[in-house]
Amino acid sequence: MLKVAVVGASGYTGVELLRLLHGHPEVTVSCVTSEQNAGRPVAEIFPTLRGRYAQQLENLEPVRVAEKADLIFTALPHKAAMEVVPTFLKLGKRVVDLSADYRFNDAAVYESWYEPHLNPELLGQAVYGLPEVRRAEIVPAQLVGNPGCYPTCTILGLQPLVRQGVIDPTTVIVDAKSGVSGAGRGAKVDNLYCEVNEGFKPYGVGGVHRHLPEIEQELSLLAGEQVMISFTPHLVPMDRGILATSYARLAADLSPADLVRLFGEFYAGEPFVRVLPQGSFPSTAHVRGANFCDIGVTVDTRTGRVIVVSAIDNLVKGAAGQAVQNMNLMCGFPETMGLDGLALFP
Ligand SMILES: NC(=O)C1=CN([C@@H]2O[C@H](COP(=O)(O)OP(=O)(O)OC[C@H]3O[C@@H](n4cnc5c(N)ncnc54)[C@H](OP(=O)(O)O)[C@@H]3O)[C@@H](O)[C@H]2O)C=CC1
Ligand SMILES: CC(=O)N[C@@H](CCC(=O)OP(=O)(O)O)C(=O)O
Numbered sequence: 001m002l003k004v005a006v007v008g009a010s011g012y013t014g015v016e017l018l019r020l021l022h023g024h025p026e027v028t029v030s031c032v033t034s035e036q037n038a039g040r041p042v043a044e045i046f047p048t049l050r051g052r053y054a055q056q057l058e059n060l061e062p063v064r065v066a067e068k069a070d071l072i073f074t075a076l077p078h079k080a081a082m083e084v085v086p087t088f089l090k091l092g093k094r095v096v097d098l099s100a101d102y103r104f105n106d107a108a109v110y111e112s113w114y115e116p117h118l119n120p121e122l123l124g125q126a127v128y129g130l131p132e133v134r135r136a137e138i139v140p141a142q143l144v145g146n147p148g149c150y151p152t153c154t155i156l157g158l159q160p161l162v163r164q165g166v167i168d169p170t171t172v173i174v175d176a177k178s179g180v181s182g183a184g185r186g187a188k189v190d191n192l193y194c195e196v197n198e199g200f201k202p203y204g205v206g207g208v209h210r211h212l213p214e215i216e217q218e219l220s221l222l223a224g225e226q227v228m229i230s231f232t233p234h235l236v237p238m239d240r241g242i243l244a245t246s247y248a249r250l251a252a253d254l255s256p257a258d259l260v261r262l263f264g265e266f267y268a269g270e271p272f273v274r275v276l277p278q279g280s281f282p283s284t285a286h287v288r289g290a291n292f293c294d295i296g297v298t299v300d301t302r303t304g305r306v307i308v309v310s311a312i313d314n315l316v317k318g319a320a321g322q323a324v325q326n327m328n329l330m331c332g333f334p335e336t337m338g339l340d341g342l343a344l345f346p
Contacts, residue, residue, distance in 0.1 A: 002331055003030040005065050007084070008075035010034035010057055012185045013098050015046045016320035017073055022052055024324065024338030026331070029053070031068040033060045062087035071331065073323055074098060077184070082118045085143065089122070094330055095143050096323045102126035102145030103214055113210045128218060129326040131335065132156060132270055138329045146326060147218075149318030150176050150211040150233060153244045155218050156273060156293045157310030160266035162223040167248040167306060169227040174215070176244040177234040179284070182314045190235075202234045209233055240315055241284025246308045256298040259306060263297050271336045272317060272325070282311035285345040289313060291321035292343070313343075 004021065008014045009032035021027050032042050034057040041056050043049040058064070062084045065072060072088050074081045074097045081099040088095050104110040107120035117123070127137045129144035130152060138144055147155070154174050161167045177200075183191050190196075203209075212231045219227040254262070260278045267273040274294045276282060282294035296309045312318050321339055328335050 001028045002026055002071060002327075003028055003069045004327070005029075005031035005033070005069035005072045006075060007031075007033045007060060007065060007072060008080075008098075009042055010037045010045050010185070011075055012181050012315060013319040013323075014073075014075040015049070016315040017075060017323065018042070018046070018049060018053060020316075020320055020324050020338055022049075023341070026333050026337065027327075029055070031055075031058060031065050033058050033065060035060065060084060063091070066091040066093050069093060071096070071327060073327075075320075078114055079118075086119050086122065089142060094141075096129065096146055096326050096330075097126075097144065098146045098319055098323055100145075100148060100210065100214070102143055103128055103147060104145075105217065109213050109217065113213050129322065130155060130218070131322070131325055131329060132267070132273060133159065133218065133222070135329060138326055141330060144326045144330065146319065146323045148211050148214055149178065149182055149242055149312070149314035150209075150231075150244065151214045151218065152318050152322060153242045153293065153310045153312045154215050154229075154231075154246060155222075156312075157244055157246050157295055157308040158219055158248075159222060160263050161248065161306060161308070162219050162227060163266070164262060165223070166250060166252040166254060166262070168251050169219070169223050169225060169248075171247075171249040171305075172219075172227060172229040173247045174229055174231045174244055175234075175246075176231065176242060177236045178242045178314055179236060179238040179240040181240050182242070182318075183235075196235060197237050200234060200236055202232050204233050207231070238284065240288055240313050241311065242314045242318055243282065243284050243309065243311045246310070247305045250299060250304050250306050254299060254306070259297045259299060263295060267295075272339070281309045284311050284313070286343050287311050287313050287317070289316060289344040290342055291317050291325065291339040293317050
């Protein structure tokens with residue numbers, strides 16, 4: 001059995017990792033950590049784990065964590081992750097980091113959107129953990145930077161178009177909506193029930209959201225030229241789910257049927273990407289709790305713009321599920337192992 005540690009197990013992506021790993025036949029969870037809840041049983045914080053996880057949350061002491069595990073998931077806020085990941089690597093452990101600390105190729109880009117990087121030399125060895133883009137690089141990686149939730153949803157929706165060169169890459173607009181768990185479990189006034197329950201609002205408007213450079217980095221690498229996007233996220237009164245509607249000017253004469261065929265062929269064989277039939281579009285309800293990215297595509301023939309709608313569960317394909325998918329690839333397990341569950345909605 002592979003021994004894994006979940007560092008940051010008292011957070012939303014941490015508990016989602018524990019939920020998924022419980023059903024994984026090749027893995028045993030050997031260590032769970034927290035900052036403020038150290039000393040408490042993890043099942044006391046998350047009663048869904050009762051009777052299945054007896055562990056107590058430990059303080060994050062990197063050497064002790066590394067001694068207990070072969071592979072470590074770091075589900076920490078950015079900055080906290082890069083404070084401990086180098087120790088894990090030095091002790092020969094493999095790491096899947098769910099924060100933004102190892103997603104960027106260029107430290108200067110990270111630093112202009114986040115903060116000074118504590119170990120920029122590791123960015124060259126970290127692999128961006130989107131299996132549908134970089135499967136072969138993930139397999140031997142010691143350090144995987146698990147993608148952000150909006151980037152996962154957006155990049156999977158746009159990848160076939162940029163790879164095939166059928167859109168003008170300077171015309172991409174992404175209008176995305178997220179459930180509130182995307183902001184993590186920490187208490188914030190903006191995320192209180194009364195603040196979010198009756199309304200639906202944009203945030204990070206005007207090209208200032210930190211997922212913008214991540215999406216542009218990956219799409220530009222795929223396109224072989226700079227892709228510029230306008231990206232506006234919205235906070236929706238639901239627990240989970242991301243739905244991104246992306247628009248771009250078509251550079252080729254393609255019908256809705258052509259586009260559905262193009263997407264279907266591009267993602268043929270991908271276990272977690274479901275291209276919907278012509279005229280069908282995804283719902284966050286249909287991926288809730290599951291590791292799927294559902295995609296619907298068409299063209300507005302009046303404006304010549306392609307419209308792609310993609311949906312994921314931010315905590316599963318957008319975080320913990322993708323992290324387990326990466327672990328499976330790194331460890332030689334079947335890629336879908338522990339991730340076969342369907343959505344919670346009919
Ligand atoms: N939520 C989402 O949908 C997604 C999140 N991510 C990223 O994944 C990471 C985790 O996110 P999420 O689970 O939502 O966050 P949460 O805020 O829900 O959880 C954070 C976890 O980290 C622990 N922690 C916080 N600060 C420290 C510290 N300085 N030292 C040690 N432990 C610490 C917390 O422990 P405690 O509170 O017990 O002290 C908690 O266990 C973040 O980087 C986030 O950006 C990525 C994709 C999607
Ligand atoms: C609703 C909400 O607040 N969502 C978060 C995105 C969560 C995520 O994936 O962020 P990381 O890049 O930090 O991993 C946000 O907009 O910042």
